[in-house]
Amino acid sequence: MKTAFSIPQRIVHWLMAVLILFNLLFSDVMTTFGELYFGDKPIPPDVMSSANIHAYVGIAILALALTRLCLRIAQGAPAHPPEEPAFFRFVATIVHWSLYAMFIIMPFAGIGAFYFKNSTAAFAHIGWMKTALWVLIGLHLLGVLAHQFYWKTNILRRMTTGRT
Ligand code: HEM
Numbered sequence: 651m652k653t654a655f656s657i658p659q660r661i662v663h664w665l666m667a668v669l670i671l672f673n674l675l676f677s678d679v680m681t682t683f684g685e686l687y688f689g690d691k692p693i694p695p696d697v698m699s700s701a702n703i704h705a706y707v708g709i710a711i712l713a714l715a716l717t718r719l720c721l722r723i724a725q726g727a728p729a730h731p732p733e734e735p736a737f738f739r740f741v742a743t744i745v746h747w748s749l750y751a752m753f754i755i756m757p758f759a760g761i762g763a764f765y766f767k768n769s770t771a772a773f774a775h776i777g778w779m780k781t782a783l784w785v786l787i788g789l790h791l792l793g794v795l796a797h798q799f800y801w802k803t804n805i806l807r808r809m810t811t812g813r814t
């Protein structure tokens with residue numbers, strides 16, 4: 651019976667958390683980029699370099715997400731702790747799989763906006779997708795806090811040190 655996430659699964663989880671938060675938090679310049687790009691105006695070199703960094707980080711997230719999905723299918727995940735009520739197990743499963751879906755869909759929408767100048771993809775990327783990702787991350791963090799301090803389970807350890 652699997653008791654913790656494998657080392658590759660743990661490394662990818664934390665690497666992706668950093669990269670996703672980077673793209674979510676440091677994306678102000680993308681609003682400027684979007685206005686200029688879709689308004690057919692010249693893009694200053696500093697805005698262009700920041701936009702390139704955002705795009706490359708986003709593509710790295712997509713590559714890591716696909717790797718992670720393969721690892722998840724091949725290696726599975728530890729069972730939900732018994733202390734967690736059935737309803738929350740259900741919520742956690744939905745949130746986890748929605749996160750997997752979002753970090754595949756969101757980069758594709760970004761690629762559509764950036765490389766194909768598709769305004770529908772751009773609208774979705776900066777609209778419902780951004781909101782959905784923040785909501786899912788918020789729920790995820792609330793879940794981790796509830797496990798750590800309310801149900802007092804070992805889930806944080808199985809995603810960090812691996813000791814259970
Ligand atoms: C999971 C990965 C990604 C996240 C979390 C993310 C997040 C964001 C956020 C928060 C914004 C700004 C929204 C706002 O105006 O408030 C944005 C804009 C943008 N992103 Fe991403 N992004 C990701 C991947 C990508 C990728 C892979 C590309 C391109 C290859 C990309 C291209 C763009 C573009 C072109 C905009 C500006 C769109 C516009 O304003 O019309 N993003 N992104």
Ligand code: HEM
Pocket residue numbers: 663666667668670671722727728730746747749750787790791794805806807808809
């Ligand atoms: C952008 C940020 C994050 C994203 C997108 C994310 C995503 C995910 C996903 C999809 C899973 C499910 C793994 C699976 O079942 O295959 C997971 C598990 C987990 N995450 Fe995160 N995470 C983020 C940040 C964090 C942070 C900041 C913490 C700690 C405070 C954390 C703690 C955990 C823990 C403890 C698990 C394991 C849950 C279990 O054992 O069932 N995550 N994360």
